[in-house]
Every structure is written in C-alpha cells, then in structure tokens.
Amino acid sequence: MSLLSYEGLAVLTVLMLALDLYQTRGGKVTIKKAAIWSLFWVALALVFNAVIYLYWPLMSPESSYTNSEAATAFLTGYLLEKSLSVDNLFVFALIFGQFAVPEAIRPRVLMLGVVGALILRGIMIAVGAELLTQFHWILYIFAAFLLYTGYKLWKEDEEEQEDFSNSLPVRLVKKCVRVSDDYKGHAFFFKDKKGWIATPLFIVITVIALTDVMFALDSIPAIFAVTKEPFLVLTANIFALLGLRSLYFVLEGMLTRFCYLRPALAFILSFIGIKMLLMETSYAIPTPVSLGVIVLTISAAIAGSLWKTRNVTA
Incomplete structure (x- = not known):
C-alpha cells in the first residue's frame, strides 16, 4: 500500500471529523437533521467504494486483489462494522441514561467516543495485521474469540442491563x-x-473509552476474516464509525424496538468465526x-423487530 493512500486517508478523516463536528454545533440535533446526515455518511462510503473499484491498482499497486475483489471486501467490511457499531448505540444510550448526561453535551461526548475508537482501532489494526503476517495461527484464536463472543451475545439477557455507574473504572476514578x-x-x-474536582463528564468519557476497547476486541478480528488488507480494514472502520453519531440521534428513541438485533449480531459473529476457521480450506x-x-441477516432482524414492536410507541 502506498504511503500516499494513507496520507490522503488521514487528511480525509480529519476533514470528515471536522464536518461532523460542525454539523452538530450548538448541541441540539433534530431527528430530521440526523437522518439527512446519516444518509450522507452512507452515500459517502458508497462513493469511496466506487473509488476503490475504479482506482484500486493505483491505491495499492502491490495488492493481489482485483478491483472487484477490493470493492467487495470494503463493502462487506463496512456493512459488518456498521452492523456491529449499532450495538455501541445501545451501550451509549445506557450510559447517557445512567449518568443523566445533558442532551446539550451528548454530541460532544459521542464525538470524543468516535475519535477514541478511531485511534484505538487504528492501533489494533496495525498490530493485528503484523501479527497475522508473522503468526498465521492467530487466525484460529481470532475465530475462537468470535465464536465465544457470538455465544455470549446469544445467551445475553437483554433485561439484565449492566450498571456502568458502579463499575470498577468508575470506583477507581472516584478513589483517585x-x-x-x-x-x-x-x-x-x-x-x-x-x-x-472532576465533573461527571470525566467519568462518562472514562466509561466510553472502556467500551471502545471492548467493542474493538470484537470488531477488528471480525473484519480480518473478510480481508487482511490493512487499508481496507482501516477504511471500513473509519466510514462505519463516522456516521455513528448521526445514527444515534436517529435511533435514540427507537433502540428498544430492535429486539432481534442482538441475536442477529450473535449469528453474524458466529458466521464470521466459522468463515475464519475455513479460510485455508477447500470449504x-x-x-x-x-x-x-x-445484508440478509440485518435486514431480516430490522424488519422482524419493527413488525413485532409495531404497536409500541417509540
């Protein structure tokens, strides 16, 4: 991968973060505005996917991927990361509720969470790519971890919500x-x-940073099952995370309606784990x-959830 591609990606990421911060200035985000920007971020990802399809040999002269393979890998990775990031929204909503975060500062908190996730995932992608190059057997550890995570998500009782306000990191901060x-x-x-003296906002950011770590441990191994090209892995994560803030404000009042999302994500993680196990075989x-x-799993989960909760007021 040429250095120019990473330099250009870094500049593009900074510009997109600045644009995302600008559009939430003032602290108030309406559902209409958030919906428009959510569509914008998805459209931007699709445009970038078209750029990969047209110019992949120029972006990565040493890659063994064809234009079509690179574009398909990016789109698959993007949809995978986007699907997994929706689970972040449940946790963000839970954190905001437990810590009574004022609505006016939620956009800034989400931005800090996204920036932290981008930095963390960038580091983990670099480390993960190097480990896979040096130690191929790590693929099987990733696969086992994904299968275990999928099982945990499947067995998870959605009624038993984690109490972040009394978690270990919060108790440690309050002691210090x-x-x-x-x-x-x-x-x-x-x-x-x-x-x-620290404000509750410092506690909230600490908790969100911890959740960033936990979500990265799930998502990074998952996308390496789709492609081992670090540039595609990184860009899929960037574009999936950039639209997360707008998506939160669109779905904020509807999150409780997605009753089949957790089982769907559990199935996807298990499927990706199996895919990783079979990568070097004839199967x-x-x-x-x-x-x-x-696409089919997430579509079915959303449609089924909305149908089951059609009489529920958001």
Whole structure:
C-alpha cells in the first residue's frame, strides 16, 4: 500500500471529523437533521467504494486483489462494522441514561467516543495485521474469540442491563479524584476551594473509552476474516464509525424496538468465526457470500423487530 493512500486517508478523516463536528454545533440535533446526515455518511462510503473499484491498482499497486475483489471486501467490511457499531448505540444510550448526561453535551461526548475508537482501532489494526503476517495461527484464536463472543451475545439477557455507574473504572476514578454531582458544560475538571474536582463528564468519557476497547476486541478480528488488507480494514472502520453519531440521534428513541438485533449480531459473529476457521480450506466461504449473509441477516432482524414492536410507541 502506498504511503500516499494513507496520507490522503488521514487528511480525509480529519476533514470528515471536522464536518461532523460542525454539523452538530450548538448541541441540539433534530431527528430530521440526523437522518439527512446519516444518509450522507452512507452515500459517502458508497462513493469511496466506487473509488476503490475504479482506482484500486493505483491505491495499492502491490495488492493481489482485483478491483472487484477490493470493492467487495470494503463493502462487506463496512456493512459488518456498521452492523456491529449499532450495538455501541445501545451501550451509549445506557450510559447517557445512567449518568443523566445533558442532551446539550451528548454530541460532544459521542464525538470524543468516535475519535477514541478511531485511534484505538487504528492501533489494533496495525498490530493485528503484523501479527497475522508473522503468526498465521492467530487466525484460529481470532475465530475462537468470535465464536465465544457470538455465544455470549446469544445467551445475553437483554433485561439484565449492566450498571456502568458502579463499575470498577468508575470506583477507581472516584478513589483517585473528587467528583462533583453536577455537570459544568463540556468541562472535565474545575477548581473549588479544596482544589481540582472532576465533573461527571470525566467519568462518562472514562466509561466510553472502556467500551471502545471492548467493542474493538470484537470488531477488528471480525473484519480480518473478510480481508487482511490493512487499508481496507482501516477504511471500513473509519466510514462505519463516522456516521455513528448521526445514527444515534436517529435511533435514540427507537433502540428498544430492535429486539432481534442482538441475536442477529450473535449469528453474524458466529458466521464470521466459522468463515475464519475455513479460510485455508477447500470449504472457504467467498466474500460475496459473506456480504449476502450480512445484508440478509440485518435486514431480516430490522424488519422482524419493527413488525413485532409495531404497536409500541417509540
């Protein structure tokens, strides 16, 4: 992969983050505005997919992928990461509710969460790609981890919600620094007569950073089952995460209606784990088949959820 491709991607990512931050200025995001921007981010990913299809040899002269293979791998990885990122939204909604995060600062909190996830996943992709190059057997560890994660997600009781407000990271922070009861806008700390004191926003960011780590541990091994091209893995993650904030505000009031999403994600993770196990065999699952399975599974889960909860008021 040429250095120019990564340089161009870095510039594009910064510009897209700036644009995303600009469109949520003021702190209030309407559903209509969020829906328009969600469609924009999806359209931008599809445009980038077309660019890969047209110019892949120029972007990666040393790649063994054809234009079509590269474009299919990116689209499959993007849809996989987008599907898994929806699970992030449930956790974000839970965190915001448990910590009573004011609506005005939620866009900024989500932005910090997205930036943290981008940095973390970039590091994990670089490390993961190098490990796969040096130690091919790690593929099977990734596969086992995905199958285990899929099983846990399948058995998870959605009624038993995790209490983030009393989690270990929160207790550790409260032991190290004083924490105020009230938010102070976007401030993490402020000073009183006794010295510096943290706001609840600092706790929220700490918890979100921890969830970023946990979600990255699921998503990065999963996408390596689709493609081992680091550039495609990275770009699929970037485009999936960039639309996460807008998608949150579109689905914020509807998250409880997606009752079949967790089982669908459990099936997808298990399927990807099996795909990874079969990669070096005569039974290897082609990427276009994986793409079809992901699309059909998520579509069926969304349609089934909306139908089952059609009488539920969002």
